[in-house]
Amino acid sequence: MAFRNYILVCGGTACESSRADQIYQNLLEECKAQGVADEVQVVKTGCFGFCEQGPIVKILPEDSFYVKVKPEDAKELISEHIIKGREVTRLLYDKESSRKHAKVEDIKFYQKQFRIVLRNCGFIDPENIDEYIAREGYQALEKALFEMTSEDIIEELKTAGLRGRGGAGFPTWMKWNFSRQVANDTKYVVCNADEGDPGAYMDRSTLEGDPHSVLEAMTICGKTIGAHRGFIYIRAEYPLAIHRLEIAMKQAREYGLLGENILGSGFDFDIEIRLGAGAFVCGEETALLQSIEGKRGMPQPRPPFPAVKGLWGKPTVINNVETWANIPVIITKGGNWFNKIGTSDSKGTKVFALTGKIRNSGLVEVPMGTTLREIIYDIGGGIAHDKKFKAVQTGGPSGGVITDESLDTPIDFGSLIRIGSMMGSGGMIVMDEDDCIVDVAKFYLNFSVDESCGKCAPCRIGGRSLCNILEKITVGNGTLKDLDTLEAIGEAMKKGSLCALGQTTPNPVLSSIKHFKDEYLAHIVDKSCPSGTCKKLITYSINAEKCIGCTACARKCPVAAISGERKQVHIIDQSICIKCGVCMETCKFGAVEIH
Amino acid sequence: MAKMTLEELRKLRDQKQGEMQKRDIEGKDSRIVIGMGTCGIAAGAKPVLDAFLAALEEKHIDNVSVTQTGCMGLCYVEPTIEVIVPGMPDVIYGKVDAATARKIVEQHIIGKQLVTDHMFDRPAADIIKKDGGK
Numbered sequence: 001m002a003f004r005n006y007i008l009v010c011g012g013t014a015c016e017s018s019r020a021d022q023i024y025q026n027l028l029e030e031c032k033a034q035g036v037a038d039e040v041q042v043v044k045t046g047c048f049g050f051c052e053q054g055p056i057v058k059i060l061p062e063d064s065f066y067v068k069v070k071p072e073d074a075k076e077l078i079s080e081h082i083i084k085g086r087e088v089t090r091l092l093y094d095k096e097s098s099r100k101h102a103k104v105e106d107i108k109f110y111q112k113q114f115r116i117v118l119r120n121c122g123f124i125d126p127e128n129i130d131e132y133i134a135r136e137g138y139q140a141l142e143k144a145l146f147e148m149t150s151e152d153i154i155e156e157l158k159t160a161g162l163r164g165r166g167g168a169g170f171p172t173w174m175k176w177n178f179s180r181q182v183a184n185d186t187k188y189v190v191c192n193a194d195e196g197d198p199g200a201y202m203d204r205s206t207l208e209g210d211p212h213s214v215l216e217a218m219t220i221c222g223k224t225i226g227a228h229r230g231f232i233y234i235r236a237e238y239p240l241a242i243h244r245l246e247i248a249m250k251q252a253r254e255y256g257l258l259g260e261n262i263l264g265s266g267f268d269f270d271i272e273i274r275l276g277a278g279a280f281v282c283g284e285e286t287a288l289l290q291s292i293e294g295k296r297g298m299p300q301p302r303p304p305f306p307a308v309k310g311l312w313g314k315p316t317v318i319n320n321v322e323t324w325a326n327i328p329v330i331i332t333k334g335g336n337w338f339n340k341i342g343t344s345d346s347k348g349t350k351v352f353a354l355t356g357k358i359r360n361s362g363l364v365e366v367p368m369g370t371t372l373r374e375i376i377y378d379i380g381g382g383i384a385h386d387k388k389f390k391a392v393q394t395g396g397p398s399g400g401v402i403t404d405e406s407l408d409t410p411i412d413f414g415s416l417i418r419i420g421s422m423m424g425s426g427g428m429i430v431m432d433e434d435d436c437i438v439d440v441a442k443f444y445l446n447f448s449v450d451e452s453c454g455k456c457a458p459c460r461i462g463g464r465s466l467c468n469i470l471e472k473i474t475v476g477n478g479t480l481k482d483l484d485t486l487e488a489i490g491e492a493m494k495k496g497s498l499c500a501l502g503q504t505t506p507n508p509v510l511s512s513i514k515h516f517k518d519e520y521l522a523h524i525v526d527k528s529c530p531s532g533t534c535k536k537l538i539t540y541s542i543n544a545e546k547c548i549g550c551t552a553c554a555r556k557c558p559v560a561a562i563s564g565e566r567k568q569v570h571i572i573d574q575s576i577c578i579k580c581g582v583c584m585e586t587c588k589f590g591a592v593e594i595h
Numbered sequence: 596m597a598k599m600t601l602e603e604l605r606k607l608r609d610q611k612q613g614e615m616q617k618r619d620i621e622g623k624d625s626r627i628v629i630g631m632g633t634c635g636i637a638a639g640a641k642p643v644l645d646a647f648l649a650a651l652e653e654k655h656i657d658n659v660s661v662t663q664t665g666c667m668g669l670c671y672v673e674p675t676i677e678v679i680v681p682g683m684p685d686v687i688y689g690k691v692d693a694a695t696a697r698k699i700v701e702q703h704i705i706g707k708q709l710v711t712d713h714m715f716d717r718p719a720a721d722i723i724k725k726d727g728g729k
């Protein structure tokens with residue numbers, strides 16, 4: 001049976017929430033109704049990474065990329081594209097272009113990307129194990145079980161140069177080797193799918209779009225270190241990812257790829273899912289293991305490292321979802337293949353979740369060594385609404401801001417640290433001229449302080465003090481001495497906190513002071529917020545020369561702070577104004593100004 | 596499906612791989628484009644499309660994608676198809692039926708020889724002399 005068309009419908013979380021499932025159902029219905037059900041295969045895939053433009057429907061082999069599709073468009077897609085062979089232009093991403101086709105390969109968003117981790121996302125049906133198998137799936141497991149020794153596998157990872165994608169960038173082979181060398185009957189393999197970094201969702205998308213890649217990799221690790229049980233620790237807020245994992249595990253067990261005597265090799269390995277409640281600190285590996293044991297998720301002193309003494313005191317390899325997803329490809333294609341991609345410091349690719357004031361937000365996978373400029377301008381399409389770029393935050397609440405002078409740095413683990421930030425899990429939030437740097441620092445700081453487990457004083461008390469000082473600055477009560485205090489507390493927290501949460505909490509504040517001291521000074525000395533974000537520091541007023549007395553603002557003001565006769569200049573009563581900004585949005589003549 | 600052995604897994608992969616490769620457009624350098632406008636469909640483009648798919652599958656050819664387009668403007672010789680193979684001129688064939696489809700696969704795609712008796716446009720006659728039937 002040969003299909004003449006394949007319709008790929010995105011089944012990622014973002015598209016699902018905008019009714020992708022209904023689109024999928026309607027397409028199936030329409031195929032039947034229009035008599036092409038036997039010739040067209042409709043597949044629900046994982047995330048295409050282009051969520052901003054979702055729901056996405058891609059039709060092959062024409063490679064037509066349809067965006068913002070609605071369930072009612074199904075009929076036309078079938079009757080026009082499938083039956084008559086005419087693309088439905090109004091739904092194409094690239095409508096304006098003179099080219100007839102909006103091919104995926106022509107879309108800039110995809111041009112500089114290189115997909116290893118997301119190789120199957122947006123292509124296969126994640127709920128059908130056969131499709132994974134058809135794309136070299138479980139071939140790495142075959143090799144690991146029947147052709148390679150544990151030493152061979154570790155050697156391959158070492159050649160590859162894979163470093164952990166969960167944040168710290170620890171060499172994966174070393175971790176595996178530690179666990180392998182400890183003599184113990186019981187060992188464990190853990191997948192860290194906690195993903196608590198605000199703005200990050202690459203792990204969720206990987207699990208939703210290609211769950212078998214993680215199951216296969218964990219089984220390979222089990223064979224390498226001599227473990228028979230694995231756990232996937234995933235936050236309960238990821239119901240679709242959990243659902244797809246459960247289906248994948250069931251299918252793998254039925255096929256004998258998980259469970260007892262895998263593929264007749266005599267090796268047993270099985271995996272269980274453990275749900276996390278969504279506490280950020282539970283993503284820290286020692287806290288995570290505590291949580292799996294049923295205890296409160298609090299970080300523990302290291303050493304001993306989990307690789308030696310982890311879950312229930314047994315040697316435990318814990319890796320991040322993205323780290324796992326790389327492993328089958330490394331085993332299949334070889335460490336040498338992987339080693340050629342990336343920089344001398346960091347090999348392979350990294351998936352980033354590009355969000356904020358960017359034209360094309362989405363998931364992007366690029367070779368290590370790609371510059372931030374390429375990611376933001378070539379892939380991301382630049383700053384939305386033609387505003388001016390201000391900074392980009394990588395590393396989430398543990399990282400720092402990067403300004404335009406560093407945009408041409410090829411990014412890898414080492415270079416990001418050198419420019420004052422870090423890789424983290426791959427969140428990348430772009431800020432424009434309308435963002436207030438003090439406000440952004442306050443946002444991250446509040447996040448970390450809320451998520452602190454409270455065990456150590458520097459993190460618990462220091463974080464709270466930093467928050468209070470920033471609050472003081474944003475309401476106009478800051479003093480110059482506060483800047484020194486912020487730095488002093490920050491340094492103390494870096495030194496005195498047990499885990500990386502406390503150690504990195506001050507980073508966004510310290511790095512923003514370093515790069516945007518003028519903006520802090522404006523808040524403290526001039527009592528003004530240059531971007532007009534900090535409400536206490538701004539006043540709205542009406543420019544008498546521009547106001548024509550149309551009364552539009554006065555009618556919209558929720559607290560009746562604006563007075564003035566028709567055709568007369570209007571005035572804002574500052575004692576009543578709540579600074580909501582409605583008048584400014586309403587005025588068509590640009591008469592309302594912000595200071 | 597019951598638990599598999601290594602051999603069974605490999606067999607399943609081989610079998611499914613072909614199916615997935617058809618979906619994948621990467622590495623497909625050749626293309627057969629079928630005119631599926633109203634005139635084309637009326638003239639029998641549909642069975643032609645099926646014939647191409649069947650012939651490609653039968654001959655285990657996986658570097659050719661079969662796509663469709665609207666009317667090519669040669670309605671008098673429908674069904675029309677265009678064949679694009681690297682290193683050969685792009686050719687539009689007309690009055691194609693299932694048997695011609697098979698011939699095009701065997702002679703043009705595999706044999707790299709033009710099927711001259713069905714050519715109605717592109718390449719012009721002089722190119723045929725130079726390149727065709729070499």
Ligand SMILES: Cc1cc2nc3c(=O)[nH]c(=O)nc-3n(C[C@H](O)[C@H](O)[C@H](O)COP(=O)(O)O)c2cc1C
Nearest residue numbers: 164165166192195196283284285319320323500501
């Ligand atoms: C506060 C905190 C939160 C973390 N959250 C995560 C997380 O959500 N996912 C993750 O994979 N690693 C997280 N990590 C890193 C883990 O401790 C650990 O380094 C990682 O799981 C190791 O896997 P890798 O070697 O594959 O990177 C976090 C670390 C800290 C300190």
Ligand code: SF4
Nearest residue numbers: 455456459497499502
């Ligand atoms: S540094 Fe903070 S989060 Fe980490 S263990 Fe100490 S109190 Fe808990």
Ligand code: SF4
Nearest residue numbers: 557577578580581583
């Ligand atoms: S900012 Fe809001 S409250 Fe103040 S004058 Fe304008 S509309 Fe009224």
Ligand code: FES
Nearest residue numbers: 010012015047051
């Ligand atoms: S969820 Fe559909 S493109 Fe990301």
